Amino acid sequence: MKVPILRLPITEEDAQVLGERFKSVLLSGSLTMGPQTRRFEEMFAQFSGAKHAISNAxxxxxxxxxxxxxxxxxxxxIVPTNTFAATAYAVVNTKNRVIFADSDxxxxxxxxxxxxxRIEDDTAAVILVHIGGVITPxxxxxxxxxxxxxxxxxxxxxxxxxxxxNGAPAGTIGCAGAFSFFxxxxxxTGEGGMVVTNSDEIAEKVKIFRNHGKNPALRNKMSEPGNNYRISELTAAFGVWQMEKAEGWISQRQEIAAFYDQNIAGVAGVQPLKLPKGMVSSYYKYIAFLDEDLDRDRLKKLMQERYEVSLTGEVYADLCHTEPVWQGYTYCGMHRDGGTAVRHGWEGCTCDHPAGDFPGAAFVARRHICLPLYPDMTVEECRHVLDSLSKSIQEIRGNT
Incomplete structure (x- = not known):
């Protein structure tokens, strides 16, 4: 039985429905910033529990x-080093400096x-990444x-x-939240993002910056050096359809995770990540930790080649501060020359200091795996995943 990393839950009937909606958009003459975009934003605001939702690229x-x-x-x-590089890039791209921090x-x-x-005199913000969909207590x-x-x-x-x-939705805990639709x-939605916030001021500024700096209060004259971060009406129409399916898909993901929870105890050498009390998860990843003696790369290769089970990508196997990009650039985005910063981003910038040690994040990066999980997985597929995981661990340990 073959279990892939990902299988999008789109049926032939779904494709026909989407085709009709795309056709309607194409015939409408409104291809950007139209009714589909507004509807997508309204639906996501309701879904996320936020006052405002602003779509973007x-x-x-x-x-x-x-x-x-x-x-x-x-x-x-400050950003966690256990994150995708995009979190740090957002800091650098806005002409700020990254400070990496450790994880629990x-x-x-x-x-x-x-x-x-790690807070310094010039620190202005902390970005909390809900890794794997976990909101830390x-x-x-x-x-x-x-x-x-x-x-x-x-x-x-x-x-x-x-x-x-504890009833607080992701994105409504801090001043604003950033979602991805990769x-x-x-x-x-293929590509795309959404800012959610309860702040009227943040929402209005985000709308200006995503649309070339056009300010509605000034009859759309440019008041800020903005950019084009808009989405198309076709993307928004896909987003509306996703929102219609969201509750059912999340419920299916939770059912699959529950099956893993109930049955993974029988697999020696693996301990599932325990979610915090009061946490409701949509299970972007089902995360478990391997015993120290188990080689993750060997395990993944064995499961794929012998049992046709593909484990998903980790969150994350490579810590952000170790990425090669920082050999050529400082933590504020300036070029290095032979390992030395050519110039800092601004007077007094200390972007060239060492990142430091991160024992907690290093443990996470080294020890965890992610089991495949997507809405239309069958019980038989889930059982095959756990069975192949158990047999692979036994083989690595020489117990077969």
């Missing part, structure tokens, strides 16, 4: 728009104590820390569609 663009809306420039922003292996998310140690500590130090708390919700902690995400 990507999750990365969403983070950049939030940072720009907050007026943060030539400052430092129990949640995969930022460690508030390490964040507190330490979020209240992070909120208090940010309030005490006058820092903005920004949420990277790329993994957290439909997730909540194909691997719980909800997708």
């Amino acid at each position: 990507s999750g990365t663009a969403s983070l950049e728009l939030i940072i720009r809306a907050l007026g943060i420039q030539q400052r430092s922003i 292996p129990n949640t995969l998310c930022l460690d508030p104590e390490d964040v507190a140690r 330490a979020v209240e500590k992070l909120k208090r820390l940010c309030e005490e130090r006058n820092l903005a708390l920004i949420e990277d919700c790329a993994h957290a569609h439909g997730c909540s902690l 194909p691997t995400k719980t909800l997708t």
Whole structure:
């Protein structure tokens, strides 16, 4: 039985429905910033529990728009090193400096104590990434820390569609949240992103920046050096259809995760990540930790070649501060020359200091795996995943 990394839950009937909707958009004469975009934003605002939802080109663009809306420039922003590089790029692309921080292996998310140690005089914000769709229970500590130090708390919700902690939806905990609709995400439009916020001021600024800086209050005259971060009406129509399916798909993901929870105990050498109490997850990833003696690469290769089971990508196997990009650029985006910064981003910038040690994030990067999980997986497929995982571990340990 072959179990792929990902299988999009789109049937032939779905494709026909989408084709009719795309045809309607094409015949409407409105290909951008039209009724489909407005409907998508309205539906996502309701889905996320936020007052405002503003569509844009990507999750990365969403983070950049939030940072720009907050007026943060030539400052430092703390991000976890256990994240995709786009989180750090959003900081650099808005002319700010990255400070990497460690993670708690129990949640995969930022460690508030390490964040507190890394705050500098010019620090303006903290980006909390809900890794794997997990909202850390330490979020209240992070909120208090940010309030005490006058820092903005920004949420990277790329993994957290439909997730909540103690009733608080992802994206509504900090000042704003950034979602991604990349194909691997719980909800997708192929490409695209969404900013959610309860702040009228942030929402209005994001709308201006995503549309070339056009200011409705000035009859669409340019008031800011904006950019084109818009989505097309075709993308929005796909998004509307996704929102109609969201509740059912998330429910299916939760059922599959529950099956794994109930049956993974029989697999020696693996411990599933325990979700925080009060956490509702849409299970962007089903995460488990391997015993120290097990080689992840060998395990993944064995499962794929012998049992045709493909484990999904980790979150993350390579820590952001170790990426080769930082050999050629500083943490504020300036070029290096022979390992030395040619110039800093601004006077007094300390972007050339070492990133530091991250034992918690290193543990996460080294030890975890992600089991395949998508809406139309069958019980037989899930059982095959666990069976092949168990047999592969036994073979690696020489027990077969």
